[in-house]
Amino acid sequence: MTIPISAPAPSRGRIRTASFAGLALLSTALLYATALQQAPLHLCPRCMEAAQWSGIFQASPQNGKLRLEQINISLTEQGYGTPHADKSVDNKPLTMHGTVYSRGLGTHANSALAIRLNGSATSFQALVGIDDETNGKGLVDFEIIVDGRVAANSGLLHGGQAPVPISVNLARARQMLLLVKAGRSSIDFDHADWANAFFTLAPGAKSLPTAVPIPTEPPRMVIPPPNPHPAIHGAAITGATPGYPFRFLIPATGQKPLYYAAHHLPAGLTVNHVTGAITGRLPHKGVWHVELAVAGPRGHADRMLTIVGGWHKLALTPPMGWNSWNSWAGNVNQQRVEDAAKAMINSGLAAHGYQYVNIDDTWEGPRDKQGFITTNKKFPNMAALARSVHAMGLKLGIYSSPGPFTCAGYPASYRHELQDAQRYAQWGVDYLKYDWCSYGQKANGSGVEYFAKPYWIMRKSLDMVPRDILFSFCQYGMGDVWKWGARAGGNCWRDTGDINDSWGSLSGIINRQIGINQYNGPGHWNDPDMLVVGDVGWGNPHPSHLTPNEQIMHITMWCMFSAPLLIGCDMTHLNKFTLALLTNDEALAINQDPMGVTAHLVYQKGGAEVWERPLSDGTHAVALLNMGDMDQKVGATWAQLGLKGKLPVRDLWLHKNLGLKQYGVSFKVPIHGAVLLKIGKAR
Ligand code: GAL
DSSP, X not given: OOOSSSTTSOOTTOOOOOTTGGGGGSOHHHHHHHHTSOOOOOOOTTOHHHHHHHHGGGSOGGGOEEEGGGSOGGGOBOSSSOOEESBOXXXXXXXXXXXXXXSEXXXXXXEEEEEEOTTOEEEEEEEEEEOGGGTTOOEEEEEEEETTEEEEEEEEEETTSOOEEEEEEOTTOOEEEEEEEESSSOOTTOEEXXXXXXXXXXXXXXXXXXXXXXXXXXXXXOOOOOOOSOEEOSOSEEEEOTTSEEEXXXXXXXXXXXXXXXXXXXXXXXXXXXXXXXXXXXXXXXXXXXXXXXXXXXXXXXXXEEEEESTTOOOSSOOEEEESHHHHGGGOOHHHHHHHHHHHHHTSSGGGTOOEEEOOSSOEEEEOTTSOEEEOTTOSOHHHHHHHHHHTTOEEEEEEOSSSBOTTSOBOOTTOHHHHHHHHHHHTOOEEEEOOTTGGGTOOOXXXXXXXXXHHHHHHHHHTSSSOOEEEEOSTTTTOHHHHTTTTTOSEEEOSSOOOSSHHHHHHHHHHTTTOGGGOBTTBEEEOOOOOOSEEOTTSOEEOSSOHHHHHHHHHHHHHTXXXXXXXXXXXXXXXXXXXXXXXXXXXXXXXXXXXXXXXEEEEETTEEEEEEEOTTSOEEEEEEEOSSSOEEEEEEHHHHTOOSSEEEEETTTTEEEEEESSEEEEEEOTTOEEEEEESOOO
């Protein structure tokens, strides 16, 4: 597929592989011997500096050197692709400023590799820069942290620039972190090379520098016990087209059995008192203020729900649900989707507002004689699946692409858009994720018209079928989709490439949201991609590689961003921590705030970030992030946040009121951790 930026190319299940798995088996002696072999040199006549550095490897074996790529570099966390020994991230010869380097590590920002030293080395040095494969694009910053202190920094390096030497003294050092940070808000084209990188070993050292997983700290979060008292959560506003099927499941927690009621429903809608599903058809355009009520053995709760009847009134708050891709990718099938829907109910997730159950790519079969799409054998009966999902009070989503083929190579919608919309409506589909793959084979261009056209065609097609289908664009942010996605009829649009469960990916995507918050609002949302908490793995799920604190930051920021909250994990294996992350009602209420004003970056320095968004009840949500690789204090003053006076502060991950604060807040935030606060008095 043609994507103008390198980083967001669809991962289609690519997962980091242990490229150095065998290394661990080697004896120390063998490691030393390998370490001291000589590297062939490829010297650049134009680059004397590089030549001098390359020359270091002519050192004799007695010199006690260990090359970086001889440690287990597969432990490198990075924002895109896999780390490669002696090759770039795209698996080409390491090349910077015209010089090919036979040795080194090819990675991609944001990248982090932790190394245990315990006095085994006296120094580390490398030549760093952006690989020539980006054709001059990219901007990064290489940083080395030794025992918790920034010991060296390359400064900002852009693509095409000559590599620069970086070195640190490691005498008696216990550990170090090699970092490559994106130099701007996106990680696109940040192909980073550590060339001719080596440790000078300490004479007589008993161990070698060893790559270790990035250090983790206990999650800054409290898991509260389940609340037996009834409470209503989720969206407080929902919309639908009059005359089309309407469905809304009242999300309510509390000791069971619960009895659900809805007063002042418009004619045409009824509530199921046992399941809480409101169904029917709205009679006409209008706005209804419905009083929801839930009663159980431990009391009752009520809350207003605004129902808006009208044309294009979907996604008035960000959609919440599940999508099959991040867990199952091509291994999805009808049973797994049905199981996910059941788990959404049985795990209690639906009771917190999750409603969509979305099938991603690989369900498609050939077109029939009339040109209508069919399913393949993994999905024997799509209509029956939709009925079953609907019977649970949930909604069904599906996936396609505007080109002839989907990203996974299955039949897609090109020149069959209306027929596909008709088929989806017949099946009972409620959500369409529409990719970009293979469209570039059928059209080319670069302006907004080119990018918007396939989405507009599908928008018109969806408008011609008698069913509300939420429309989600998946074209990775090309052509600044946030600027025109709403006009092209999108309810949400991906603004990044594919997420994966690495810190590099998460941090890169968070910073890509800087400056695009103003395009968000009820009915149209930036989509930083699906969640990677829980067991994810694109066909073969494993526990998320994100640390617990990174997962807290992930959920915190997806709530601050008003992002669609599409769970990406295996719903049948939810552990307590994952459930607690996904069911923090106070955080979810920020995501679902009906005003839909999305967080903006207030402050950013040295890895500390402060984000703020106003909420419809007059309070403010504030996230304090530690994007750095050391514990640090992160704070914000009322002046920075535009606040005044003594204000109550509540910590939403500790579920604790922190009392009145007059000037600001400050917290010690763990590495890659987040503090989520609600500040001010609710109206
Ligand atoms: C990618 C998309 C993924 C997934 C995949 C299916 O382009 O970003 O989220 O949908 O295609 O092939």
